[in-house]
Amino acid sequence: MRFRRFGAWVLCAVLVAAAAHAQEQDFSKITLKTTELAPGLAMLEGVGGFAGGNIAVSYGADGTAIVDDQFVPMVPKIDAAVRALSDGPVRFVINTHWHPDHVGGNEPLRDGGAVIVAHENVRKRMSVDAFSKLMNRKVPAAPAAALPVVTFGDGLVLHWNGETIRVVHVAPAHTDGDSHIWFENANAVHMGDTFVNGIFPFIDVESGGSIKGFIDSANRVLTKANARTRIIPGHGPLATHGDLAKFRDMLVDVKGRVEKGIASGKTLEQFNATKPLADLDNEWGDGFMKSDRLVALVWMSLTGK
Numbered sequence: 001m002r003f004r005r006f007g008a009w010v011l012c013a014v015l016v017a018a019a020a021h022a023q024e025q026d027f028s029k030i031t032l033k034t035t036e037l038a039p040g041l042a043m044l045e046g047v048g049g050f051a052g053g054n055i056a057v058s059y060g061a062d063g064t065a066i067v068d069d070q071f072v073p074m075v076p077k078i079d080a081a082v083r084a085l086s087d088g089p090v091r092f093v094i095n096t097h098w099h100p101d102h103v104g105g106n107e108p109l110r111d112g113g114a115v116i117v118a119h120e121n122v123r124k125r126m127s128v129d130a131f132s133k134l135m136n137r138k139v140p141a142a143p144a145a146a147l148p149v150v151t152f153g154d155g156l157v158l159h160w161n162g163e164t165i166r167v168v169h170v171a172p173a174h175t176d177g178d179s180h181i182w183f184e185n186a187n188a189v190h191m192g193d194t195f196v197n198g199i200f201p202f203i204d205v206e207s208g209g210s211i212k213g214f215i216d217s218a219n220r221v222l223t224k225a226n227a228r229t230r231i232i233p234g235h236g237p238l239a240t241h242g243d244l245a246k247f248r249d250m251l252v253d254v255k256g257r258v259e260k261g262i263a264s265g266k267t268l269e270q271f272n273a274t275k276p277l278a279d280l281d282n283e284w285g286d287g288f289m290k291s292d293r294l295v296a297l298v299w300m301s302l303t304g305k
C-alpha cells in the first residue's frame, strides 16, 4: 500500500509533531487524488507523500463543505481539487478531531470564508498548549483564527446540497473529540482516525482516547452501515464494511491479548518482550504504529497507567 511507505515519518506526523513537520516537509511533490463516491460527494487523498488525513467533499448548488483539511501547505491543492468538482469557495469545514494533520488548514480556509465546525473538545484541545509525554513534545495552542467557530456536544446536521450530513460525536475512541460524519443519502461516512484502513491505529490516550471506545466506535458504524456503504478512513484507502469489520476484529483480539497480559501479573515491558502481536505484525504493523507501541497504548487505556 502506497501509504505504508511513509511509516516512521507518519508516526511523527500523525502525532503531536505534525505541526512542526508541516513546516519542514516539502509538500511540493504531493498531489491529491479525487475519487467520486456519489453525485455531489468525493474523497481526496494525498499521493506522493504524507498530505495529512483523508478529506470528504460535499459539493453542489449550495456550495462546498469539506471534512478535515490536512496542513496549511496543502490548502491551495485542496482548493484546486474542490474547484475542479464545483465552482466556489469552501463554505464549511468539519473537523473529525483535533490532531494537526486533520485541522492544519483551518486558518487559511477560515480566512477564505469557511465556517469551521467541530466537537467542543476539538476547540478546547486546540486552544491550549499541550505536552505529550508519549512523544516528549509540546503542541502549541492553535491561533485563534484556526479554532472551530461552531461547536457541538452530541452532534448536529448540515442540510446541504440535498444531502443530510449527520455529524455524530462518539464516546472517547482515538481522542475525546471524535466525530463520524455521515452522508446519509450517499450512504457514506468519514470516520476520522477512529478508523485507519489496514494498519494498527494510534490511540491518543493523552487526549482521552480509549481502546474500548475504539471498538464501540467501529461497532456503531458497522451497525448502521451496509455492504454498499463507502467508508472513508482517517488514513489509508477507501474502505468497505468488510474492511472495517476486519479492523474491529483485530482490535478485539489485541484488547483480549493485552487483558491477559495484565492479568498474568507481568509488567508491560515483560509482556511486550513476549512479542504478543508478532503474528499480526505482518498484516497490520507496517504503518505508523508498531505493535509494541500499540500494546503500550492499549495497556495504558485499560489500566490508566
Ligand SMILES: [Zn+2]
Residues within 6 Å of the ligand: 014, 097, 099, 174, 193
Ligand atoms: Zn488523529
